[in-house]
Amino acid sequence: MNQIAIIDYGVGNLFSLASSFRSIGAEITVTSDASVIRQADKLILPGVGAFEDAARKLRETGLDTVIKQEAGSGKPLMGICLGMQMLFEKSYEYGEHEGLGLLKGAVVPMQGRIPEGLKIPHIGWNALHFTRDSGLFRYIREGDCVYFVHSYYASGCEDSVIATAGYGAELTAAVQKGNVMGCQFHPEKSGKVGLAILRAFCEGIEA
Amino acid sequence: MITKRIIPCLDVRNGRVVKGVNFEGLHDVSSPVELGQYYSDCGADELVFYDITASFEGRQLFTDILREVASKIFIPLTVGGGINTVEDFDRVLKCGADKVSVNSGAIRNPDLIREAAMRYGNQCVVLSADVKRVDGEFRVFAKGGRVDTGMEAIGWIRHCVDLGAGEIVVNSIDTDGVKKGFDLPLLKAVCDAVSVPVIASGGAGCAQDFVDLFRAVPTVDAGLAASIFHFGEVAIPDLKQLLRDNDITVRL
Numbered sequence: 191m192n193q194i195a196i197i198d199y200g201v202g203n204l205f206s207l208a209s210s211f212r213s214i215g216a217e218i219t220v221t222s223d224a225s226v227i228r229q230a231d232k233l234i235l236p237g238v239g240a241f242e243d244a245a246r247k248l249r250e251t252g253l254d255t256v257i258k259q260e261a262g263s264g265k266p267l268m269g270i271c272l273g274m275q276m277l278f279e280k281s282y283e284y285g286e287h288e289g290l291g292l293l294k295g296a297v298v299p300m301q302g303r304i305p306e307g308l309k310i311p312h313i314g315w316n317a318l319h320f321t322r323d324s325g326l327f328r329y330i331r332e333g334d335c336v337y338f339v340h341s342y343y344a345s346g347c348e349d350s351v352i353a354t355a356g357y358g359a360e361l362t363a364a365v366q367k368g369n370v371m372g373c374q375f376h377p378e379k380s381g382k383v384g385l386a387i388l389r390a391f392c393e394g395i396e397a
Numbered sequence: 398m399i400t401k402r403i404i405p406c407l408d409v410r411n412g413r414v415v416k417g418v419n420f421e422g423l424h425d426v427s428s429p430v431e432l433g434q435y436y437s438d439c440g441a442d443e444l445v446f447y448d449i450t451a452s453f454e455g456r457q458l459f460t461d462i463l464r465e466v467a468s469k470i471f472i473p474l475t476v477g478g479g480i481n482t483v484e485d486f487d488r489v490l491k492c493g494a495d496k497v498s499v500n501s502g503a504i505r506n507p508d509l510i511r512e513a514a515m516r517y518g519n520q521c522v523v524l525s526a527d528v529k530r531v532d533g534e535f536r537v538f539a540k541g542g543r544v545d546t547g548m549e550a551i552g553w554i555r556h557c558v559d560l561g562a563g564e565i566v567v568n569s570i571d572t573d574g575v576k577k578g579f580d581l582p583l584l585k586a587v588c589d590a591v592s593v594p595v596i597a598s599g600g601a602g603c604a605q606d607f608v609d610l611f612r613a614v615p616t617v618d619a620g621l622a623a624s625i626f627h628f629g630e631v632a633i634p635d636l637k638q639l640l641r642d643n644d645i646t647v648r649l
Contacts, residue, residue, distance in 0.1 A: 313564075335648040
C-alpha cells in the first residue's frame with residue numbers, strides 16, 4: 191500500500207493537485223486529520239498565498255508538530271510552492287516569520303535580488319537546471335520546462351537545492367535532503383513533466 | 398529564462414466549444430475536454446475558456462465541464478465570461494481554474510479587481526480589455542466590444558494593475574478577425590505602461606504573426622488566438638518550432 195496524504199490546512203484550492211495525483215493512479219487523501227497524516231506513507235504539503243498566514247494556520251492546527259515528527263521519522267514529505275517555502279527555517283515575506291525548519295535556508299524576496307526590468311512575480315514556464323542528482327528527476331530531463339508563480343524564493347539552501355531556474359539569478363526550483371523535498375513550481379500545472387515528477391515521488395525516492 | 402506562451406482560447410456555449418474543425422485523433426471537436434486535452438498534448442502553454450452562455454443552466458453546465466477539464470488537463474487554466482462578483486471568482490476557482498479574467502464586470506465595478514486580488518492574490522486576477530482606436534486614442538469597449546465606454550485604454554489598464562490585476566489580456570478590436578497580425582503599436586503602449594505580464598490577442602492570421610509580435614514587442618509575454626488554432630490553420634508544434642528557429646524562447 192502506498193497512501194499519499196495531501197495536508198489540507200486551509201490555504202488554497204487542492205482540486206488540481208489531488209486530480210493530478212489521481213491521474214497517475216496514486217491513492218490520495220486530502221486531509222487535516224493528524225491520525226490520517228500519521229498513517230499515510232507519504233505526505234504532500236501544499237500552499238498558496240502569504241507565508242505568515244500559512245505558517246500561522248499550520249501552528250494553530252498543530253499540524254506543524256505532526257509534520258516535523260513524521261518527517262523526522264523518515265516519512266517522505268514533499269512541499270509544493272509555498273509548501274516548499276514552509277520547509278525552511280524562516281521567511282522574509284512582509285517581516286520575518288518562522289518556518290518548519292526541516293531544511294537549512296531562508297525565503298527571500300526577488301525584489302532587489304534580480305535585475306530591474308524583470309517582471310515580479312516570476313510567472314510562466316521556465317527550464318530546470320539540475321544542480322544535483324535526485325530520484326525526483328528520474329523521468330525528466332535537464333532543460334525541461336515547469337510552471338512557476340512566485341515572488342519569493344529559497345536562499346542559503348546549498349545543501350538541499352537540486353534544481354534551479356534562471357531568471358536574472360539562479361532561483362531555487364527544487365530541493366531535496368533525504369526524505370524531505372520540495373518544488374517551488376507547480377508540478378500539477380506543469381503538464382507531462384510535472385506529472386513525471388509526482389510519479390517519481392509516489393514510487394519512492396532513495397533518501 | 399521564462400518562455401513566451403502560446404494560448405488557445407475556447408469559447409464555450411451551453412457546454413460546447415463554439416467553433417472548430419476536426420483534427421486527426423479528435424473525436425468530438427466541440428468537447429471542451431477533448432479539445433483542451435488535444436491542445437495540451439500539442440504543447441499549448443495555457444488554456445483560456447470563455448463562457449459565452451447567457452442562461453443559468455448553461456452556466457451550471459460550464460462549471461461542471463470546467464471541473465472535468467481541470468481533473469484531466471494539467472496546465473494553467475484561465476476562465477472568463479460572466480465574472481461580475483467575487484462569488485463568481487469563487488465558483489470557477491473551486492472547479493479548478495487557476496486564473497479568472499474580468500472584463501465588463503470590472504468596468505461596471507472596478508473594485509471587483511481589488512476585492513478579488515485581496516482574497517485570491519494578484520496572480521489570480523486577469524484583466525481582459527477590448528480596445529479600439531477612436532478619435533486618435535485607444536478606447537476601452539464593453540459588452541463584447543459593442544459599447545464605447547469613453548475611457549482611455551492605457552490609463553484604464555494602468556488603473557486596474559494598481560487595483561491588483563496580475564495579468565492583462567489586450568484584445569484589439571481593430572485587428573481582431575482581420576488576420577493581418579497583432580496590434581503592435583497598442584501592445585507596445587500597454588507593455589510600456591505596466592510591469593505585469595501582457596497577453597496579446599486579436600489579429601493572428603499565421604505563425605509568422607507570432608514571430609513578428611515577439612520580435613517587435615519583446616516585453617509581451619504571450620500570444621492568444623482562437624480560430625487559427627481551431628481551424629487547423631496553425632499547428633502549435635509547428636508554431637513553436639518556428640519561434641525557436643527565430644531565437645524566441647519557447648517550451649517545446
